[in-house]
Each structure stands twice: as C-alpha cells, then as structure tokens.
Amino acid sequence: MPFLGGSLAFERFSVSGFESAEFGDEQIELLTQNVAGTVQTAAAENIHVGFLGGAHLFDQEFDASKNVLSEALHCSVRIDTNQIPSAIRKAWLQMELLALAKDSPSGVVSKAGRKEAKEAVEQRCEVEAASGKYRKMQQFPLLWDYGQETLYFGGSAGTASGHCADLLERVFNVELKHISSGSIAQAWAIENDMYAEVDDLTPANFVPAVPHGDLAWANPHSKAPDFLGNEFLLWLWWRLENDTDTFALPDESEVTVMLTKTLTLECPLGESGKETISHESPVKLPEAMHAVRSGKLPRKSGMTVIRNGQQFDLVLQAETFGISGAKIHVDEDADFEVDERIDAIRMLSETIDLMFHTFCARRVSEGWNKDLKGMVRWLEQAGQNAERTAA
Known part of the structure; x- marks a missing residue:
C-alpha cells in the first residue's frame, strides 16, 4: 500500500458532488461491485478498469476497517489492457x-x-x-480524502489517471478535476477576491535578451495559468539565494526550504532543449545558472521542506504540481501510525500549496515589479561574475 509506506508519488484531483456524510459500507459495496479482474480483456486494444483492495495486484477484498482510514478511502485501481506491441x-x-x-x-x-x-x-x-499472452496489468494506488475533497492518484497525469477519473465519476457519481499550479492559483484568487488580477497575468520575462510569450509546453486547451508554477520555482530559487531559507506562510506558520538533488530546466521557446542536473545542490552549479541566464525556466525541482517539525524530501513538477520521490522523515525510534502517515501527506500538500499561495500574493501585488527587477539583476550579476571568473 504505497500511500501507507515508502516513498510517495502522486497527482491530485479535486472531488465534488459526493453526497454521503462519510465513507462506509455503501462505498465498500460499490468498490466490490466494480472490482478488477471480473471482466476478461479478450479483444485486441481492449481496456478494463476496476478497483483493488490495495494490498497487491490481485487483492479483490474490501472492508471498512481495511480501506477506510482517518476519514479517507484507500484502495487501488487496476488497468488491464491487451495491446500487441x-x-x-x-x-x-x-x-x-x-x-x-x-x-x-x-x-x-x-x-x-x-x-x-x-x-x-x-x-x-x-x-x-x-489468449491473454499480451495482457498487461497496472496498479495505481488511490487515497480519497473526504475532508479535503481531494483524490491522491499514485501516478502521473495522463491516460492512466484519465481511466481512474472516469471510473470514480461513473461509480460514485462525482466530478473530478485535476489540480495544477494554475488551478491552485485560480482557487486562491477566488478565495481572496483576486480573480481578475490572476486572470490578467501573462508569463514574466526574466531575461530581457530572450523575450517569449506563451511557454512552448503550455496546454493550449487550458485557461489555467500553469506558467505560474515555473515562475514559482525560479522565484523560490532567487529568494533562497538572496534572502533567507525560512519564511512565513499565510497561516502564520514557518517553512524552511532547500532546493536539492535534481533540477530540470527547459527553453520556453522550444528551441534550445531541456537539461536535467543532478547534484546535492544543483542550483549551486554554474551550469544551472547558465541555463537560467540563457532564458530557460525550471520545470521540475527537488527540495527539502521543513514545517511544524516535519521534514519532507520531494520532487515538484512545476505545472502539474505533481509530487514524486517524496519521503516523510520520522524518528526511527517512534511508532508512525497509519493516521499519522495520512496526516503527513495532508501536511505535505498543504505546505506546498501555502508556499505557492505566498508567491501568488506577491505575484499580483505592487511588490512584484520589485521582485522581477531583483531577479533580472540577480541573473545579470551572475553572468558578469561568470565572465570575470572565466577571464
């Protein structure tokens, strides 16, 4: 059960339209009625999607004591396909x-x-x-948090998550929407009466010599400003380098952040490609700064986050806000119960969102021009320092 132990990787979906007061026998019965493995995928290219108990690839047993944990429903989805290579x-x-x-x-x-x-x-x-010779089975863990109306899907956004969303919507009569950096920004804007301000935002230009409009990887079918995720990672990098690694969040708690392990950057024009840097502190390497000075933007970054005494190591994808390789650090001598594990997952998501909310508030404020000028100057000075070092 990946959500209950080991490292984490997930995308998030908002869930609306769920009318039950809690998870219970009714939901367990629905899972049982739509269990994986009851329909054989006999035809070529056929796909069957069903639920699993969560323990393993053939776990078809469901029970409230097993699958309902800390006001959350935990199970898996199995996708069976017949696809001739x-x-x-x-x-x-x-x-x-x-x-x-x-x-x-x-x-x-x-x-x-x-x-x-x-x-x-x-x-x-x-x-x-x-004959079943080419049958492929894939299992994806799910954690449906009732209180936060959020589904954690244990995989990346794509075809598999689409099959999962379709199954949940059909079985439970709910509506799922993928949570991305842009949708988080829009939800924050609505809550803070700033929707018009966020709706008017366009991608910022941090390197005047390399102007760009829409980002090459932007989804043309989405109105969500997912480019804010790329700007958030660069702004966070700049702030950590030039200010402090500890700052206050909107709920008055504090977070300490370090960018670590991995950094992926890409040209927003789609011309000079993508590069991934692996290092204990990739942002400290000259090639990372060179990439940003050439106009590339962060698309993925590893980070260590500490809040309320809890430490997380993770990799954050800028546009989707998908999390991978996440580790929850616990005291080896302490017992870490299932409820605490689920609470830690909630805290991890909340912390990343609050960090992003801090950026959103700055992005629509009068102080953004000051930050933007500071970031441009930071990159220019880094270039001048590199030239002096080379000379």
Missing part, C-alpha cells in the same frame, strides 16, 4: 508480405495483397489477444 505487429505484417511476394510471379505484392496481409495481421492480433 507495434514491433510485433510490424514483424507479422512483413512476414505476410514476404510470403505473398514469393507467390507472386513479379515478386511484388499488389494493392489487394497488401490489404489481405493487413487483414491477416488483424485476425492474428485478435487470436493472440484472446
């Missing part, structure tokens, strides 16, 4: 074409022959898929 499909097609070519007086396969070969391959795919 493309390399095998191509090989089968080539075999069919070679056989037809041998039987042809000219040694060339006709248009009708090619059609025949493709049909033969499709028939073979159906037979092989029905």
Whole structure:
C-alpha cells in the first residue's frame, strides 16, 4: 500500500458532488461491485478498469476497517489492457508480405495483397489477444480524502489517471478535476477576491535578451495559468539565494526550504532543449545558472521542506504540481501510525500549496515589479561574475 509506506508519488484531483456524510459500507459495496479482474480483456486494444483492495495486484477484498482510514478511502485501481506491441505487429505484417511476394510471379505484392496481409495481421492480433499472452496489468494506488475533497492518484497525469477519473465519476457519481499550479492559483484568487488580477497575468520575462510569450509546453486547451508554477520555482530559487531559507506562510506558520538533488530546466521557446542536473545542490552549479541566464525556466525541482517539525524530501513538477520521490522523515525510534502517515501527506500538500499561495500574493501585488527587477539583476550579476571568473 504505497500511500501507507515508502516513498510517495502522486497527482491530485479535486472531488465534488459526493453526497454521503462519510465513507462506509455503501462505498465498500460499490468498490466490490466494480472490482478488477471480473471482466476478461479478450479483444485486441481492449481496456478494463476496476478497483483493488490495495494490498497487491490481485487483492479483490474490501472492508471498512481495511480501506477506510482517518476519514479517507484507500484502495487501488487496476488497468488491464491487451495491446500487441507495434514491433510485433510490424514483424507479422512483413512476414505476410514476404510470403505473398514469393507467390507472386513479379515478386511484388499488389494493392489487394497488401490489404489481405493487413487483414491477416488483424485476425492474428485478435487470436493472440484472446489468449491473454499480451495482457498487461497496472496498479495505481488511490487515497480519497473526504475532508479535503481531494483524490491522491499514485501516478502521473495522463491516460492512466484519465481511466481512474472516469471510473470514480461513473461509480460514485462525482466530478473530478485535476489540480495544477494554475488551478491552485485560480482557487486562491477566488478565495481572496483576486480573480481578475490572476486572470490578467501573462508569463514574466526574466531575461530581457530572450523575450517569449506563451511557454512552448503550455496546454493550449487550458485557461489555467500553469506558467505560474515555473515562475514559482525560479522565484523560490532567487529568494533562497538572496534572502533567507525560512519564511512565513499565510497561516502564520514557518517553512524552511532547500532546493536539492535534481533540477530540470527547459527553453520556453522550444528551441534550445531541456537539461536535467543532478547534484546535492544543483542550483549551486554554474551550469544551472547558465541555463537560467540563457532564458530557460525550471520545470521540475527537488527540495527539502521543513514545517511544524516535519521534514519532507520531494520532487515538484512545476505545472502539474505533481509530487514524486517524496519521503516523510520520522524518528526511527517512534511508532508512525497509519493516521499519522495520512496526516503527513495532508501536511505535505498543504505546505506546498501555502508556499505557492505566498508567491501568488506577491505575484499580483505592487511588490512584484520589485521582485522581477531583483531577479533580472540577480541573473545579470551572475553572468558578469561568470565572465570575470572565466577571464
């Protein structure tokens, strides 16, 4: 049960429309009725999605005492697929074409022959898929937090999370929306009566010599300002380098932050590529500063975060705010109960959000121009220092 032990990796979804007062027998029954493994994926490309108890790939047992923990529902989703690998499909097609070519007086396969070969391959795919030879099973843990109306999906955003969301929406009659940096900013803006200000924001330019508009990786179908996640990581880097590693959060608690282990940067124009730097403190390396001075923006960063005496190590993806490689540090001599583990996951998410809220408040304030000028000057000075060192 990954959410209950070991390192963590998850994306978050908001959950709305859930009408029950708590998780209980009704939800356990729904999980049981939609358990994984009851439908065989016989046809090629067929997909079946169902729930698991969470213990392992074949765990089909559900119980309130096992799956309802600290006002949260914990289980897994299994996605079964039959997908013939493309390399095998191509090989089968080539075999069919070679056989037809041998039987042809000219040694060339006709248009009708090619059609025949493709049909033969499709028939073979159906037979092989029905045998289960190419059946693939993937398990993804879920933690549905009732109080925070949040679903933690143990994987990255993509096809698998889409299948999971579809299953939950259909079974529990709820609506799920992916939580990204832009949606967090919009929710903060609504709560603080700042929606117009956030809606008017456009990507900032930190290197005047390399101007850009929309970021190359921006989702053209989304109106959420996910570019704020990239700016947040750069702003955090600048603040840690030039101010302090400990600062106050909106709830009046304090957080200490260090950027560690890994840093991924990418050109917002999509021209000079992406680079990933691995080091105990990647932001201290000259190649990291060189990348930023060339106009690249952070897309992912490792960090250590300490708040209320609890330490977390994690990697944060800038746009999706997906978390990976997260470790919750505990005293080796202390017992760490399941409820405490779930509370720690909640604190981790809350801490990252509060840090981002701090940035959002600064981003829409009059003080942002001061910060932006400071960040531009910081990068320019770093470039001048690098030139003097090289000379």
